Amino acid sequence: xxxxxxxxxxxxxxxxxxxxxxxxxxxxxxxxxxxxxxxxxxxxxxxxxxxxxxxxxxxxxxxxxxxxxxxxxxxxxxxxxxxxxxxxxxxxxxxxxxxxxxxxxxxxxxxxxxxxxxxxxxxxxxxxxxxxxxxxxxxxxxxxxxxxxxxxxxxxxxxxxxxxxxxxxxxxxxxxxxxxxxxxxxxxxxxxxxxxxxxxxxxxxxxxxxxxxxxxxxxxxxxxxxxxxxxxxxxxxxxxxxxxxxxxxxxxxxxxxxxxxxxxxxxxxxxxxxxxxxxxxxxxxxxxxxxxxxxxxxxxxxxxxxxxxxxxxxxxxxxxxxxxxxxxxxxxxxxxxxxxxxxxxxxxxxxxxxxxxxxxxxxxxxxxxx
Numbered sequence: 001x002x003x004x005x006x007x008x009x010x011x012x013x014x015x016x017x018x019x020x021x022x023x024x025x026x027x028x029x030x031x032x033x034x035x036x037x038x039x040x041x042x043x044x045x046x047x048x049x050x051x052x053x054x055x056x057x058x059x060x061x062x063x064x065x066x067x068x069x070x071x072x073x074x075x076x077x078x079x080x081x082x083x084x085x086x087x088x089x090x091x092x093x094x095x096x097x098x099x100x101x102x103x104x105x106x107x108x109x110x111x112x113x114x115x116x117x118x119x120x121x122x123x124x125x126x127x128x129x130x131x132x133x134x135x136x137x138x139x140x141x142x143x144x145x146x147x148x149x150x151x152x153x154x155x156x157x158x159x160x161x162x163x164x165x166x167x168x169x170x171x172x173x174x175x176x177x178x179x180x181x182x183x184x185x186x187x188x189x190x191x192x193x194x195x196x197x198x199x200x201x202x203x204x205x206x207x208x209x210x211x212x213x214x215x216x217x218x219x220x221x222x223x224x225x226x227x228x229x230x231x232x233x234x235x236x237x238x239x240x241x242x243x244x245x246x247x248x249x250x251x252x253x254x255x256x257x258x259x260x261x262x263x264x265x266x267x268x269x270x271x272x273x274x275x276x277x278x279x280x281x282x283x284x285x286x287x288x289x290x291x292x293x294x295x296x297x298x299x300x301x302x303x304x305x306x307x308x309x310x311x312x313x314x315x316x317x318x319x320x321x322x323x324x325x326x327x328x329x330x331x332x333x334x335x336x337x338x339x340x341x342x343x344x345x346x347x348x349x350x351x352x353x354x355x356x357x358x359x360x361x362x363x364x365x366x367x368x369x370x
Contacts, residue, residue: 027051035072036213042081043074049085057084068261069277073213075206075263078194196266198244199251207265207273211343214277222284222336224274225350226254226291229329229362231270238325242302246328249298257291273347281336281367288332288365296363300325329363 028047029039037043049055050062058080065072194206202210214221228234228250235243247270254264254272262276274291276284302325333353335346357366 024048024052036216037072037074037077042085043077045085046077046080055084064260070219071217073210075194075202075210075213082194199247199266201251201255201272202263202265204265204267207267207275208343210263210265210275211346214275215337215341215343218339219277220279220337221275221277222279222281222334223346223350224276224284224288224291224332224334225267225347225354226250226272226274226288226330226332227354227358228270228295229331229358234325234328242300242325245300245302246298246325249300250295250328250330253294253298254291257287257294262287273350279336281334282369284334284336285365285367285369288334289369292330292332292363292365295328295330298326298328300328331357331362332365333357334365334367 025048028044028051031037031051032039032043032047037047046058049058053059061076061080062072065076194202196203228246231243231246234246247266251264251266251272254274258264258274258276261279262274265273265275267273274287276287279287331354333350333356335349335353337346353366357364360366
């Protein structure tokens with residue numbers, strides 16, 4: 001009877017699930033440590049999904065990053081969480097973090113109770129078999145009452161481990177319901193933490209973190225800094241709504257031209273930055289030139305209220321008439337990271353090249369490719 005109970009304990013579904021979860025946990029944490037990903041609940045959710053292959057989009061994105069760049073950044077991990085694991089209804093980072101941490105603590109407590117009960121049950125079995133072994137080796141015989149007492153003890157301990165296993169299984173089920181409830185309560189963390197609300201591009205915070213990461217791992221990369229030419233005049237002539245459309249259209253162009261091998265950030269105002277991992281200066285200049293050409297092709301077609309100002313030959317559109325704005329240009333400066341670079345130094349070099357492009361007449365990329 002005791003052997004059957006022991007076998008059931010070892011092979012119970014809850015114990016198997018626990019063992020598989022622990023294996024996946026170790027794999028996820030090992031990868032997070034390898035790629036220097038902060039061990040927060042949101043990052044863990046992404047990497048747990050990755051190692052368990054439970055979300056094909058997350059797996060494909062991480063595999064592509066590792067293949068193309070040799071690593072995956074914390075910002076990419078956050079993006080994956082917001083895109084594939086969080087719902088559009090997410091309300092606050094703090095609430096999600098506290099809920100997830102509370103759930104993890106609850107599961108950990110239940111898991112520890114189950115492990116403790118299993119350990120006590122095994123100790124009890126070993127103790128009873130030890131007593132039985134000693135008795136069989138001696139001439140002393142167990143009375144019927146002693147035999148029944150030993151069986152009763154084994155049954156009681158067996159009931160305890162089964163009850164603990166049942167509690168742990170119920171805790172897992174509750175956790176799944178809590179996760180489903182969290183997804184319904186989630187708000188737009190992406191906008192609050194790593195993305196620009198207007199353009200949808202990564203924001204300055206994301207740029208700072210990624211630059212620190214790239215420089216820390218000594219990985220070769222190039223940086224492009226872009227500034228829209230005469231953007232203030234567009235706002236003054238046509239209004240900020242048209243200016244916002246220009247920014248959104250520019251952001252879309254940059255993302256399309258760097259899709260799969262670069263990251264685009266809104267640096268501030270009409271300035272944007274592109275990081276190109278594993279890219280030489282010469283290649284980065286070519287990419288910047290392609291971005292410049294496609295920005296020139298942007299056309300904004302809208303109905304506007306018009307303006308009484310006319311700066312730098314931008315046409316005035318009568319009130320209520322259609323606007324076709326196709327004089328959008330940008331100046332770009334490019335720099336390649338070197339061994340002694342800091343975030344400030346590489347941005348300064350790209351910014352100096354951008355300033356030179358403006359000085360030479362705008363709508364160009366500097367340095368000129370030799």
